[in-house]
Amino acid sequence: MATTDEIFAKVKETLVDALGVDEDEVTPEASLVGDLGAESIDFLDISFRLEKNFAIKIPRGELFPERDALADKSLVQDGVVTPEGIAELRKRMPHADLDHFAADPKVENMSDLFTVKMIVKFLEKKLAGGG
Amino acid sequence: MRWIWIDRFLEFESGSHAKAVKNVTLAEDHLHDHFPGFPVMPGSLIMEGMAQTGGLLLGETSQFEHVVILAKIPKLNFYGWACPGDTLVYSAKLLDAREDGGVVECTAHVGDRLVADAEIVFAHLPKTGGETVDQKNFVFTMKLLGVFDVGRAGDGAPGAAAAPT
CATH class of the missing domain: 1.10.1200.10 (ACP-like)
Structure with a gap:
């Protein structure tokens, strides 16, 4: 391995x-x-x-993950990813460092993941x- | 202007490789501006010819079910130029063909002289809810696929290059 x-x-x-x-x-x-x-x-x-x-x-x-990962309205509000959205991202991207992103969860910061x-x-x- | 930068296929081995020719001629208007007194085939159009050769090679693997678009050129080198009277031969090799797109490796030669080589990444345009893309806006409509008639000579008879390999 x-x-x-x-x-x-x-x-x-x-x-x-x-x-x-x-x-x-x-x-x-x-x-x-x-x-x-x-x-x-x-x-x-x-x-x-x-x-x-x-x-x-x-x-x-x-x-x-593509843009549609957060297509549901409950997952993003006013350009900020909601706690539900963060949970969804954790599920989809177990390989990403969500903790860092969660501190400032603006959609525009998503590419930093x-x-x-x-x-x-x-x-x-x-x-x-x-x- | 017609956006067709290959004249004819010399070889077409489905899912593997293809070879197409482009005859450079002074009847092409742009050569008189590129450059005045020194007409050479623009490198961008050599690139386009390589992409059309490779794009058709890729598209054919799925029987043109996907709309193949040029996504990225990770590598492109020019070693010389092609002038009116030259015959450019584009050779494309399919490196990868998959659901999302594909990758080809391509060279452009005039005789034995290497003019350019490139690696080209294509993407398949995602299908959106059953809508079909207007193929008119794309380089090759199915009607023009007569370009596939490998090596066909002027009298309609298959040319020497069309012999099955």
Whole structure:
């Protein structure tokens, strides 16, 4: 089984290829959108590459939930994710650091959830057969 | 202007690879501006030709059930240029084809000379509640898929390149 470091190294390689960033920019804490400049279409590319590099299948919306994840009105109010919404996100994204997001749960901050560490955690689970 | 940047397929192996040609000619208006006195095929249109070759290769795998759109070009290099009179040969290899889209690797050659190579990511336009996308706005309508008649010569007979592989 791959160690966290091995997974991280491969994720780094994947992101360097997909986003054209330098290796040293890809730190565990780096956010894909804010720090690495990813755009929406890059998420598709990243998913493709991860599937190939790790020989796994990632169903659509599992790693990067889409906009409709919070489509229900009770989950977002005035641009802020409600406690119900946070609970929904925890369910959908057990690999993400929701605690940090919950401190300032504005919808516009949601992309901060997508960090390098989040991908590594997702893959760890997936590769252990728990995904 | 018709947005068709390949003239004919030379090879088409479903789900695997395809080869198409583009003959560059001074009858193309834009070459007189790109550049005055030095007409060369714009790199962006070489890219488009590679994308059309690869996009059709991908689209065909699902019998054009999906609307294939160019999503991203992770890699693109130019090594030279193509002038009027040159025949560009675009070779696309399907690296990945899946429900959400696909990836191709493509090269552009004039004779033995490598002009460009690229990696291209395509996305399938999501279907929204049974609505169908107006294919008119897309590059290839089914009517134009005669471009698939691999290597067909002017008299309608299959050309040499059409021989089954």
